[in-house]
Amino acid sequence: MTRSEPSERKGHKHRKSQLNGHSGSSDLSEAETASQSSSKRDSSKKRKGTDDDARVNGHPAKKTRRPSLTQPARDPRDTFTTKPAKKKSKAKTEGALTRSPSPVIDFDGLSRPSRGTRERLEESPEQAAIRLEKLQGAVRTILECVGEDPDRPGVLDTPRRYAKAMLFLTRGYQENVKDIVNNAIFQEGHNEMVIVKDIEIFSMCEHHLVPFTGKMHIAYIPKNQVIGLSKLPRIAEMFSRRFQIQERLTKEVAYAIMEILQPQGVAVVMESSHLCMVMRGVQKTAASTITSCVLGAFEKKEKTRNEFLSLVGLKK
Missing domain, CATH: 3.30.1130.10 (GTP cyclohydrolase I, C-terminal domain/NADPH-dependent 7-cyano-7-deazaguanine reductase, N-terminal domain)
Structure with missing residues (x-):
């Protein structure tokens, strides 16, 4: 009997340690479950807040419209003091207008304007005379380069005629869409x-x-x-x-x-x-x-x- 007592005590301790270990695992599992539930509630709140922000009075937020004659684009001669924020590109484009790389009509009714376009549109009569003279000189140079005599009677006045014709054929550079439409x-x-x-x-x-x-x-x-x-x-x-x-x-x-x-x-x-x-x-x-x-x-x-x-x- 004396020898069997240590064995019994030993077995009793072993069973007790098993029970204690099982209890510890159970506590840990309950803590993890509580943590996961809390995370789900937080995520749900965040999603709800985002949805609420994206809607105004129960309606989706309005999309930004392209510049037009009634809502013109920014003056391209203005400069930013800081770089404008880049807009995120959408994976799916809507409508055909999104394919245009830039506004067709600029803030003042011009279309695809360059520096030369504005200079020609805003030039004074004196500046227009200088432009015509430069064109005539260029045409005279062309006549010489192709082997003609620019002083021959038949082509003597050709530089002036060609210069005036070229300004007429390209007058679209200085025309304004607003003036053409004229509120019609x-x-x-x-x-x-x-x-x-x-x-x-x-x-x-x-x-x-x-x-x-x-x-x-x-x-x-x-x-x-x-x-x-x-x-x-x-x-x-x-x-x-x-x-x-x-x-x-x-x-x-x-x-x-x-x-x-x-x-x-x-x-x-x-x-x-x-x-x-x-x-x-x-x-x-x-x-x-x-x-x-x-x-x-x-x-x-x-x-x-x-x-x-x-x-x-x-x-x-």
Whole structure:
């Protein structure tokens, strides 16, 4: 009996330690569960706060609108004292306007202005005379370089004539969209397609400085306001009276109308013949180039796009 007592005591201690160990694990498990519950409640509160911030009076926050004639862009001549904060790019873009890298119409109604554009628009009569004289000198140099005699009677006055013609052919640089539109935007309930077709276009290829000519078709679907019909050809002419490429010319006309009217959609199609392909290079006299730009409803709805193409005779 005496020998068995230590064994019993030993077994009793072993069972007690097992019970104590089980109790410790249980306490630890309960603490972890409580901690996880607390974390979930905190996360839920944060999400709720974010959702509340993103909504105002139960409605989603409004998206920032692109600059337009009524809400102009910043004056590009102004400089920031500090660098503007970079906006996070969205994975999904909405609408066709997001594809434009910069506002088509600047704060003062000019489009794609450069320093030379502003100088030409704001120059005095004396400065205009200096510009004309510089152009004449450049043309005289060209005549000499191609082997002509600039003092020959037949070309004696060519520098002056060419200089004046070039300023006329590029007068679109100094035209202002605001002046062209001239408040000819009217509130109307018409929400069906409006088309102005067969607009004659004359422009200068920026690669070779030779003309390209053709026709442009413009359509838009109003959103409770319309523009004077004559303004569409005038906008097209303003952009064409510059050194251009046809692809950019088509887009500029479409984006300008989209920005001026904010309609449901705009479509522009142009077909033209380029003298740089006819007189030089491949010399294909019968070749024509067709470009298009469709925005808004015309881009999203195939039926609307096909209706436009059918009405202008480009879809059989």
